[in-house]
Amino acid sequence: MADTKRGRELLTVPLLRRESIGEQYHVLTFDVPQGVAARAGQFTMLRGDEWGDAPLLPRPMSYLTAGTTPSVLIKVIGEGTARMARAAPGEPFTLLGPLGNTWQLPSQGRRPLLVAGGVGIAPLLFFARELTAAGIRPIAIYGGRTARDVPLEDELVEVADVHVTTEDGSRGRKGRVTDVLPELASDETEIYACGPDRMMAAVAEQCALRHLRCDVSLETPMACGYGVCLGCPVPLNDGSYLYACTQGPCVDAARIAWGAGAHAPARKEIRGTP
Amino acid sequence: MADTKRGRELLTVPLLRRESIGEQYHVLTFDVPQGVAARAGQFTMLRGDEWGDAPLLPRPMSYLTAGTTPSVLIKVIGEGTARMARAAPGEPFTLLGPLGNTWQLPSQGRRPLLVAGGVGIAPLLFFARELTAAGIRPIAIYGGRTARDVPLEDELVEVADVHVTTEDGSRGRKGRVTDVLPELASDETEIYACGPDRMMAAVAEQCALRHLRCDVSLETPMACGYGVCLGCPVPLNDGSYLYACTQGPCVDAARIAWGAGAHAPARKEIRGTP
Amino acid sequence: MTSQAVRIGELTLRNPVLTASGCFGYGLEYDDFYDVATLGGICTKGLSLHPRLGNAPERICETAAGMLNAIGLANVGVEAFCTEKLPTLRRRGVTVVANIFASSVEDFVAITERLEREEGVAAIELNVSCPNVKEGGIEFGKDPRMSARVTDAVRKKTKLPLWVKMSPEAGDIAGVAVACESAGADALTAINTIRGLSIDVGKQRARLANATGGLSGPALRPIALRIVWELASKVSIPIIGIGGVFTANDAIEFMLAGATAVQVGTANFTDPRAARTIADGIETYCEARGLSAMELVGRART
Amino acid sequence: MTSQAVRIGELTLRNPVLTASGCFGYGLEYDDFYDVATLGGICTKGLSLHPRLGNAPERICETAAGMLNAIGLANVGVEAFCTEKLPTLRRRGVTVVANIFASSVEDFVAITERLEREEGVAAIELNVSCPNVKEGGIEFGKDPRMSARVTDAVRKKTKLPLWVKMSPEAGDIAGVAVACESAGADALTAINTIRGLSIDVGKQRARLANATGGLSGPALRPIALRIVWELASKVSIPIIGIGGVFTANDAIEFMLAGATAVQVGTANFTDPRAARTIADGIETYCEARGLSAMELVGRART
Numbered sequence A, B: 001m002a003d004t005k006r007g008r009e010l011l012t013v014p015l016l017r018r019e020s021i022g023e024q025y026h027v028l029t030f031d032v033p034q035g036v037a038a039r040a041g042q043f044t045m046l047r048g049d050e051w052g053d054a055p056l057l058p059r060p061m062s063y064l065t066a067g068t069t070p071s072v073l074i075k076v077i078g079e080g081t082a083r084m085a086r087a088a089p090g091e092p093f094t095l096l097g098p099l100g101n102t103w104q105l106p107s108q109g110r111r112p113l114l115v116a117g118g119v120g121i122a123p124l125l126f127f128a129r130e131l132t133a134a135g136i137r138p139i140a141i142y143g144g145r146t147a148r149d150v151p152l153e154d155e156l157v158e159v160a161d162v163h164v165t166t167e168d169g170s171r172g173r174k175g176r177v178t179d180v181l182p183e184l185a186s187d188e189t190e191i192y193a194c195g196p197d198r199m200m201a202a203v204a205e206q207c208a209l210r211h212l213r214c215d216v217s218l219e220t221p222m223a224c225g226y227g228v229c230l231g232c233p234v235p236l237n238d239g240s241y242l243y244a245c246t247q248g249p250c251v252d253a254a255r256i257a258w259g260a261g262a263h264a265p266a267r268k269e270i271r272g273t274p
Numbered sequence C, D: 001m002t003s004q005a006v007r008i009g010e011l012t013l014r015n016p017v018l019t020a021s022g023c024f025g026y027g028l029e030y031d032d033f034y035d036v037a038t039l040g041g042i043c044t045k046g047l048s049l050h051p052r053l054g055n056a057p058e059r060i061c062e063t064a065a066g067m068l069n070a071i072g073l074a075n076v077g078v079e080a081f082c083t084e085k086l087p088t089l090r091r092r093g094v095t096v097v098a099n100i101f102a103s104s105v106e107d108f109v110a111i112t113e114r115l116e117r118e119e120g121v122a123a124i125e126l127n128v129s130c131p132n133v134k135e136g137g138i139e140f141g142k143d144p145r146m147s148a149r150v151t152d153a154v155r156k157k158t159k160l161p162l163w164v165k166m167s168p169e170a171g172d173i174a175g176v177a178v179a180c181e182s183a184g185a186d187a188l189t190a191i192n193t194i195r196g197l198s199i200d201v202g203k204q205r206a207r208l209a210n211a212t213g214g215l216s217g218p219a220l221r222p223i224a225l226r227i228v229w230e231l232a233s234k235v236s237i238p239i240i241g242i243g244g245v246f247t248a249n250d251a252i253e254f255m256l257a258g259a260t261a262v263q264v265g266t267a268n269f270t271d272p273r274a275a276r277t278i279a280d281g282i283e284t285y286c287e288a289r290g291l292s293a294m295e296l297v298g299r300a301r302t
């Protein structure tokens, strides 16, 4: 996938606004006069300048929009995202980016079919906007546990033909994205998925069976986000690893050893201080 | 000095308001419906609930006022006070207090002479208000480096006959509190001092020479503030220590071994983990 | 209602939460906060044969997610503890673990004999992180042989449960642990502080009068957890985890790693109620999973 | 304009700031941020005789003011480093310190011999925090004898400045340091990470696939400072301080404690420009006091 390492910048900028979507989801928009040349699929390492010594590491977040008011959609998980969810306009953040690769454009004549789970919508909504602008309106399956877990659905509808699923049926069709996928996936489509690992694995499996190309955007823990810590390996079928921050996060699902992921039985190599 | 250990409480309450007095000084007022029964000289261990793992320890702060809207006056020194200086109304803080002893009332017929340096004004302004309420209007010498370093002077003037000194002469008389003290100190006065260690030592020395009683409020690093860590020793003339958090912070200056204070040549006792 | 009681050898504790030595005074400062008798137990400030004044200030300073202390083992001495502190604790039904230290085997024994004469001491915890003056100041706790000798000597003098507190600075902690186990220790507490240093770049000198001091707090937790994890596979006696336990989840981490109980130290400084809150949190965690406290022990090891 | 140059034995560095091994890749990822040649130097990711894939995920997790890593020493191998990475670094005039590790003395020597054939290696840093497979897996760095043997063997094969990286887990770090000094080390770097553990209480298992991992970051700083402080009185060769250096003041603390230079590791993850910013900050501090960088060394000790 197009490697766009060039032009990474480290910017300390004020939070412009924070829009809450329920308690768990927030859109953070930053003020970057010179602009950020990010494209769909890429991410930023985001950290609050007022965090002090803890939380220590920046948090990887996909760009929801780029330009002079880049934004991210965050879901509250732990301490880092909790602080983002409390941030007030004017609070300084440092953004390192754009990092990682971008979604690869669909092959000639293939229609993109986006499959998003919860906060996985961020890089796919950005992608849908790029595609629509390029005259390719994608199909999208957007799933969550409840109606509360499908933020930005309205924005997605503007740029894609959307099918929503919720596990409790409180919104859209009752069920999972993988219940709808078979009806929409065809040889005329190429699949792009982002969401919980289990969802992406299931989508990848369905696509493999039907020999459909499927790209996924991976979430692995990251310390640096730009290729120096080697903390973000993704096990591949050939027994090697790719590094999600520089060789991803967008990866052809067929290359990934889905089982071997997080907590495969550790290969204990030389122990002691790595 | 009156020990008022009883009735210490651990309260988690929202910041009601923060008034900035220049960049360095801020008055933080909290909302405590049930009230805090603190008296002048006592302090609270104050910590922001949103601080996380760092800064770790609560910060000792003298009460400026008590009751249902207790307040403190903070001077920005490092990370902890910097966070207090950024705090927004509604932000939760935990206050442990009231801690420590109170100023001892002057002996019959003696007029209290308060000597404050910079942020040392807090426990003394509180005391001046108590005294005036009790019909004893104190004299006060209030010094700072510049006009910016004598916050709350106006409030002090309401409850004391105030003599201001600044080292650069930008406010009141040019010089130090100890330049004025000799003119005001007499056998009819009892001295109460709070400010930088060096100032208190100088005041204590002047008082000792004239055999005047002088109480000081000490600033020592504290971990617990309530007597269990033994981190706050004050070297006394008899070679022993008193613990500032429980046996202080208000102490008869004559008992203190001023030289031996912070960083007296360490008595290396059993080394290793203390 | 799952059981929160845990067994440390012969001794059964109400729940797995104790307070750590030096971070809880003598357990008498908490009337305003909660009933200390509801804890699994408390470890006293380290007791020596004779009272000690401790080091000159500064004795403490803060570091990243931690603090350094060089208190210098200030304490009232074992005699004053027995006559002035213990009676109250006994009356209140507090489970008291007497933490003791000395710089000679003889003194360890002498302190033990004094405690033996008292009712209401639930266990003795040996702080062996002190240099042995007789042997040129080599730290007892860094050397398996010397740790075993202290343990053995004290063991011979008391039937009380005997806990030995591990120094994380030993090169061969497992060796020390095994040596103490064979010498008759009923449990190991891990860990004591690791010595650190902090310098004031303005004043260009060490912040502490003693220069170095023991590091405690959350910063220490991962190291303490790793040591508990390693010791749990080396000894069969119970391990009590210490090091940066600030929340119930921190305590649960230690238990899942192999600790039968935990001690709460520095957290008492940021919140006098910490130990009580942590005990409640562990119970809630157990309730939600239908597990007893004992069933948490070592659960992450398999 | 006070001088920022520092001397590490024969080697003179532009300024006292290097980047730490494993936290800076091979120094080729920074074009977007600054000119790496302006640093005192860079330490490469640990190089082994043959390429290594490293451990399975998760390899990293965050802890209080720190992080754990069990990368498993993934690296391209010394051959690929010499042919694919070093030429670019050489062309750019970067001061390159090759950090190497092995599990046998023979391999340490073989890697050294390969590096000897190249131009543009300023020094070799021995990471002895690995078990010696030949001797039943006892860590080289924990044992004075074995550390000395590796140092001596490598010393005989190269005229390049030789740095030995101290393991904080050695029981007798001073002993290891002195042994390495007499075996011909030109400098000591202190410290490597201390192994820690973190457990996910939801999943009830260790966060890292390898269970334990090395603790780095601000949490480690006080311990690293204390070790530098202690070693400075034990050896006469220069010491390079490492451990939680995030700001210029952190670096200055190490120098005041006795370090002649510092290495910046984890800080590169929160800020790719960290090392550059720290170097500037030290200069500002020196300017304000009219001191050269060398004059900071050990200044807090007197």
Ligand SMILES: Cc1cc2nc3c(=O)[nH]c(=O)nc-3n(C[C@H](O)[C@H](O)[C@H](O)COP(=O)(O)OP(=O)(O)OC[C@H]3O[C@@H](n4cnc5c(N)ncnc54)[C@H](O)[C@@H]3O)c2cc1C
Binding pocket: A043, A055, A057, A058, A059, A060, A061, A062, A063, A072, A073, A074, A075, A076, A077, A078, A079, A080, A081, A082, A119, A122, A123, A218, A219, A220, A221, A222, A249, D061, D062
């Ligand atoms: C390329 C990429 C893009 C991402 N895009 C988004 C996004 O657009 N919106 C969003 O809400 N989240 C996104 N995530 C996940 C997000 O990074 C984590 O939810 C976040 O780091 C959690 O931090 P925390 O402190 O709240 O949680 P904690 O659990 O307290 O974090 C502890 C440590 O684990 C790491 N961590 C925890 N969960 C994850 C995770 N799922 N992925 C990676 N690291 C994790 C944290 O970074 C931190 O270092 C993305 C992750 C990656 C790798």
Ligand SMILES: Cc1cc2nc3c(=O)[nH]c(=O)nc-3n(C[C@H](O)[C@H](O)[C@H](O)COP(=O)(O)OP(=O)(O)OC[C@H]3O[C@@H](n4cnc5c(N)ncnc54)[C@H](O)[C@@H]3O)c2cc1C
Binding pocket: B043, B055, B057, B058, B059, B060, B061, B062, B063, B072, B073, B074, B075, B076, B077, B078, B079, B080, B081, B082, B119, B122, B123, B218, B219, B220, B221, B222, B249, C061, C062
């Ligand atoms: C009884 C008492 C009453 C006090 N009352 C006030 C007050 O009313 N207003 C006010 O502004 N300050 C007061 N102080 C001083 C105040 O506690 C410190 O300025 C504050 O702790 C600095 O914290 P920091 O994180 O900003 O500084 P840092 O230097 O980052 O703090 C690092 C560590 O050192 C400790 N420390 C640093 N300076 C002092 C100091 N002067 N005294 C005690 N501990 C210190 C901190 O508590 C912290 O643990 C009082 C201190 C004591 C002991």
Ligand SMILES: Cc1cc2nc3c(=O)[nH]c(=O)nc-3n(C[C@H](O)[C@H](O)[C@H](O)COP(=O)(O)O)c2cc1C
Binding pocket: B229, B230, B274, C020, C021, C022, C023, C045, C046, C069, C071, C073, C099, C127, C165, C191, C192, C193, C214, C215, C216, C217, C218, C220, C242, C243, C244, C245, C263, C264, C265, C266, C267
């Ligand atoms: C101020 C202070 C004093 C201490 N005094 C003792 C002591 O007297 N005896 C002892 O065995 N441990 C002592 N310790 C170590 C603690 O008991 C505990 O092992 C260590 O602090 C780690 O736990 P924590 O991170 O929860 O504080 C002390 C710790 C602190 C912070």
Ligand SMILES: Cc1cc2nc3c(=O)[nH]c(=O)nc-3n(C[C@H](O)[C@H](O)[C@H](O)COP(=O)(O)O)c2cc1C
Binding pocket: A229, A230, A274, D020, D021, D022, D023, D045, D046, D069, D071, D073, D099, D127, D165, D191, D192, D193, D214, D215, D216, D217, D218, D220, D242, D243, D244, D245, D263, D264, D265, D266, D267
């Ligand atoms: C992700 C990571 C990888 C590391 N890899 C190595 C290595 O290959 N060789 C080595 O000697 N040290 C390695 N280290 C240790 C660092 O060089 C340094 O000694 C340690 O992290 C402490 O410094 P810091 O707190 O500034 O990170 C690594 C550290 C980290 C965080």
Ligand code: FES
Binding pocket: A221, A222, A223, A224, A225, A226, A227, A228, A229, A230, A231, A232, A243, A244, A245, A246
């Ligand atoms: S996150 Fe550091 S290499 Fe990928």
Ligand code: FES
Binding pocket: B221, B222, B223, B224, B225, B226, B227, B228, B229, B230, B231, B232, B243, B244, B245, B246
């Ligand atoms: S601050 Fe803990 S005893 Fe005084």
